[in-house]
Amino acid sequence: LDWVVTQRVEANPDPGSSQWWAQRSARPSRPRQGGLSTRRIIDAAIEVLTESGLDGLTVRAVSERLGTSSGSLYRHIASREELLVLVGDDCLGAVRLGEHGFSWRAGIETLMRELRRVLLEHPLPPVTAIGHVGRGPNAIKLVDAALRVFLDAGMSERDATFATTAVLDFVFGAVSFQRGPKGRGVTGSMQHEYREAVLAIASDSELTGLRDAGRTFLAASADDVFFRGAEILLDGIALRLPRH
Amino acid sequence: LDWVVTQRVEANPDPGSSQWWAQRSARPSRPRQGGLSTRRIIDAAIEVLTESGLDGLTVRAVSERLGTSSGSLYRHIASREELLVLVGDDCLGAVRLGEHGFSWRAGIETLMRELRRVLLEHPLPPVTAIGHVGRGPNAIKLVDAALRVFLDAGMSERDATFATTAVLDFVFGAVSFQRGPKGRGVTGSMQHEYREAVLAIASDSELTGLRDAGRTFLAASADDVFFRGAEILLDGIALRLPRH
DNA sequence: ACCTGAACACCGTTCAAGT
DNA sequence: ACCTGAACACCGTTCAAGT
Numbered sequence: 386l387d388w389v390v391t392q393r394v395e396a397n398p399d400p401g402s403s404q405w406w407a408q409r410s411a412r413p414s415r416p417r418q419g420g421l422s423t424r425r426i427i428d429a430a431i432e433v434l435t436e437s438g439l440d441g442l443t444v445r446a447v448s449e450r451l452g453t454s455s456g457s458l459y460r461h462i463a464s465r466e467e468l469l470v471l472v473g474d475d476c477l478g479a480v481r482l483g484e485h486g487f488s489w490r491a492g493i494e495t496l497m498r499e500l501r502r503v504l505l506e507h508p509l510p511p512v513t514a515i516g517h518v519g520r521g522p523n524a525i526k527l528v529d530a531a532l533r534v535f536l537d538a539g540m541s542e543r544d545a546t547f548a549t550t551a552v553l554d555f556v557f558g559a560v561s562f563q564r565g566p567k568g569r570g571v572t573g574s575m576q577h578e579y580r581e582a583v584l585a586i587a588s589d590s591e592l593t594g595l596r597d598a599g600r601t602f603l604a605a606s607a608d609d610v611f612f613r614g615a616e617i618l619l620d621g622i623a624l625r626l627p628r629h
Numbered sequence: 630l631d632w633v634v635t636q637r638v639e640a641n642p643d644p645g646s647s648q649w650w651a652q653r654s655a656r657p658s659r660p661r662q663g664g665l666s667t668r669r670i671i672d673a674a675i676e677v678l679t680e681s682g683l684d685g686l687t688v689r690a691v692s693e694r695l696g697t698s699s700g701s702l703y704r705h706i707a708s709r710e711e712l713l714v715l716v717g718d719d720c721l722g723a724v725r726l727g728e729h730g731f732s733w734r735a736g737i738e739t740l741m742r743e744l745r746r747v748l749l750e751h752p753l754p755p756v757t758a759i760g761h762v763g764r765g766p767n768a769i770k771l772v773d774a775a776l777r778v779f780l781d782a783g784m785s786e787r788d789a790t791f792a793t794t795a796v797l798d799f800v801f802g803a804v805s806f807q808r809g810p811k812g813r814g815v816t817g818s819m820q821h822e823y824r825e826a827v828l829a830i831a832s833d834s835e836l837t838g839l840r841d842a843g844r845t846f847l848a849a850s851a852d853d854v855f856f857r858g859a860e861i862l863l864d865g866i867a868l869r870l871p872r873h
Numbered sequence: 874a875c876c877t878g879a880a881c882a883c884c885g886t887t888c889a890a891g892t
Numbered sequence: 893a894c895c896t897g898a899a900c901a902c903c904g905t906t907c908a909a910g911t
Contacts, residue, residue: 529839558803618862
């Protein structure tokens, strides 16, 4: 009873939330011959995103690319934020889920690597949109693929669940750290200056962890951080498998 | 030589990048008796953030709270993005790094729990700012604390490095997923409808992983996902320790 | 039924003019 | 040297009027 009331009140759920996706999947799309469509808007948005970055991804820029007015888009999307959510999930669709027959470990490693590749490719899902993905149809496919691998390896449903979320959490976190703010890649220039600044601070203070291992930490490559971190996680997962 | 040129050209590094932090730490602050200061601006920004959320955190709103004009803030910050970065790192300062003497595992567990608590407390560092933190002074303290624990447990510098990054990546990723978009918490309402929608899709398609384990997956609480995921990761880390 | 284009209410940022 | 406040160039979004 109480629940029904809540459902009524929450008429406009946040874009990207599970409520929003649920409502959306229940609504039929209305494509129009030759006219605008959500699909065309998303495609144009991704083009703008690739060319102009996240800041350049404005409603106006997308409408201009489509040769129409900005107001027209609001017949297919409710807000810019909705557009970001749709673009974010759409990007996840590029992850190649594939090739059965490998070991569970090779399968998950491939999934992690693929997801990372796709996320690093677009300047969107990063920073701004990490919370914007995760509940859409393409995110669901990722979850499904990971669950399948773990179940096939003999894991319990609960262990497969937590292994799946741990893997996804790790990949998204790692990608977010690797990028600079706004989703742009981190350039290597002046990295040296930063290293020296951090090490100088460390040696002057009680940051003994950094004093002792800071040089190693700051020299680690993004690839090392990702693949060695993945190994640690996969080792932990392996302990949950029956024939370990 | 080439490096010097790069340094010259990169005169305005992205806020939040290591270059930016390095430049910033080298620049002296100029506090003014009774006047504006970066410190006061950050404090006001966090108040606005808490009250109005990330969207409400505008330069104008912060200046209004400080009883001044929006233009005045630009004497202390170069842009809104800089402000977001500063706020993001400042929030991390609330993490209580503490209490030595525990086992490495208890120490890291506490650090993870604390970091999660702080991140979930503020509506900023999430979504928008996950890429905005990680290189500032308070992020550095987190890294230092984790490195110290691992080194004390007998880990090599490299293993300690990758264990540290894996832990931070996981926590940031888990927090980002737990939030809805824009950093707001996920309400529970209509979750049921989403579950049913996903399960309906799964049973109609080839998403056999979700078909078999979807109910368990979708019923998992955020706390379970976090703590069980942390266990997996810590088990993997434990394998890197000498007296395992 | 859909699109247009003009308008509205905001933004972040700049900069002359003040003090 | 710092602050003001007005202005500029944008936004996202709405909505009458068209077709």
